Amino acid sequence: MSNSASPVCPLDSQTSKNRELGAAPALVQAFQNSGNWKDWKWQIRNRITSLDALSRLPNPGPGTREGLANVLRRYRYAVTPYYLSLIDWTDPADPIMKQCLPDTREVTFRLPGSEDDPLKENEHMPVPGLIHRYRDRALAMVTTTCAVYCRHCNRKRQWGLRHAWAHSRSVARMVDYIQKTSCIREVIISGGDPLTMHPDKLEGILAAFQAVPHVEVIRLGTRIPVVLPMRVTDDLCGMLARHRPLWINTHFNHPREITAEAAAACDRLLRAGIPVSNQCVLLKGINDSAETICYLCRRLQSIMVRPYYLFHCDSVRGTDHFRTDLRKGIEITRSLWGTTGGLSIPNFVVDLPEGGGKAPLMPSYLLDIDGEEAIFRTFEGKIVRYPCPEGA
Numbered sequence: 015m016s017n018s019a020s021p022v023c024p025l026d027s028q029t030s031k032n033r034e035l036g037a038a039p040a041l042v043q044a045f046q047n048s049g050n051w052k053d054w055k056w057q058i059r060n061r062i063t064s065l066d067a068l069s070r071l072p073n074p075g076p077g078t079r080e081g082l083a084n085v086l087r088r089y090r091y092a093v094t095p096y097y098l099s100l101i102d103w104t105d106p107a108d109p110i111m112k113q114c115l116p117d118t119r120e121v122t123f124r125l126p127g128s129e130d131d132p133l134k135e136n137e138h139m140p141v142p143g144l145i146h147r148y149r150d151r152a153l154a155m156v157t158t159t160c161a162v163y164c165r166h167c168n169r170k171r172q173w174g175l176r177h178a179w180a181h182s183r184s185v186a187r188m189v190d191y192i193q194k195t196s197c198i199r200e201v202i203i204s205g206g207d208p209l210t211m212h213p214d215k216l217e218g219i220l221a222a223f224q225a226v227p228h229v230e231v232i233r234l235g236t237r238i239p240v241v242l243p244m245r246v247t248d249d250l251c252g253m254l255a256r257h258r259p260l261w262i263n264t265h266f267n268h269p270r271e272i273t274a275e276a277a278a279a280c281d282r283l284l285r286a287g288i289p290v291s292n293q294c295v296l297l298k299g300i301n302d303s304a305e306t307i308c309y310l311c312r313r314l315q316s317i318m319v320r321p322y323y324l325f326h327c328d329s330v331r332g333t334d335h336f337r338t339d340l341r342k343g344i345e346i347t348r349s350l351w352g353t354t355g356g357l358s359i360p361n362f363v364v365d366l367p368e369g370g371g372k373a374p375l376m377p378s379y380l381l382d383i384d385g386e387e388a389i390f391r392t393f394e395g396k397i398v399r400y401p402c403p404e405g406a
């Protein structure tokens with residue numbers, strides 16, 4: 015279906031260029047020519063994880079080998095061949111590359127106030143791995159493993175650690191707490207990435223939370239449709255469908271991530287009756303322009319994925335080089351309200367430090383209101399008076 019309202023976007027040409035095998039290094043070409051490309055287990059087995067493999071890439075990231083070794087000593091690193099294949103190696107500022115390849119600034123650049131756990135998640139755990147910050151919902155971290163370790167991750171403090179909460183005894187303690195806490199009606203299954211788990215284990219966790227009488231809804235956070243879409247198999251969708259009402263939140267940050275494979279993965283989830291929403295993080299040098307966010311949200315809407323949140327990047331140590339000015343997100347949101355439909359506009363939110371919770375940030379259109387009228391500035395800058403008669 016043609017969409018005459020779609021913006022002409024320079025990203026289109028990058029997408030088609032990226033589809034040419036010639037843009038990929040020999041390592042990626044060899045992967046793509048493999049008959050196992052569509053096998054998610056093969057993708058996991060062939061992830062790039064070592065400094066040697068990193069140094070064979072055409073652009074192993076800024077900094078020396080020793081500098082990158084320092085990063086890897088502190089923070090894990092793994093990229094699936096699929097996600098690596100989305101990189102345009104002719105562009106030193108490629109937005110996919112910046113999200114998945116280590117950068118020495120992770121250990122050398124720090125803004126004032128950044129911390130490993132600024133949201134104080136660890137202090138809001140009544141039992142290990144379960145964050146209970148909002149009254150009616152709790153977040154269960156059931157794994158610390160991910161398919162790709164996104165460099166901007168706000169939980170990078172716990173990557174790959176074999177925390178107690180990755181074990182079934184910890185899940186039992188989470189379920190026990192929720193059973194005793196009747197105000198919790200929604201459980202968010204998170205990690206790490208829960209869709210990296212063995213499906214039987216994940217199904218056991220879903221069933222255990224759903225067996226609690228006052229739990230009405232399960233939400234699951236995953237980046238698998240973005241970084242390993244072949245993992246979303248019919249079998250996996252069938253298992254997830256047995257646990258509806260189940261909502262999935264995924265994490266596309268850039269329109270170039272919406273490939274045919276990623277769109278098909280989301281479609282399989284939707285056909286299984288599982289709504290898919292998107293949580294995007296505003297990242298400097300990756301998606302911090304109105305054009306990129308607008309195009310991303312329109313592409314998401316076209317594949318039936320609801321743009322849900324646009325997050326301001328948290329003040330997490332090791333991610334400071336991705337942080338934008340808070341005003342940037344407000345400007346982008348203002349621009350979206352003037353140029354695209356409401357279904358393509360995510361809520362821009364900042365997660366407040368010290369466990370303060372999410373604060374929505376909207377550009378203000380209301381200039382004044384008194385007993386008789388309200389005065390607005392429209393998205394086009396016009397001043398409009400709106401009657402507010404007494405007694406209404």
Ligand code: SF4
Pocket residue numbers: 159160161162163164166167168169170205206207236237265
């Ligand atoms: S998939 Fe999610 S939890 Fe895992 S590294 Fe990426 S952002 Fe972090």
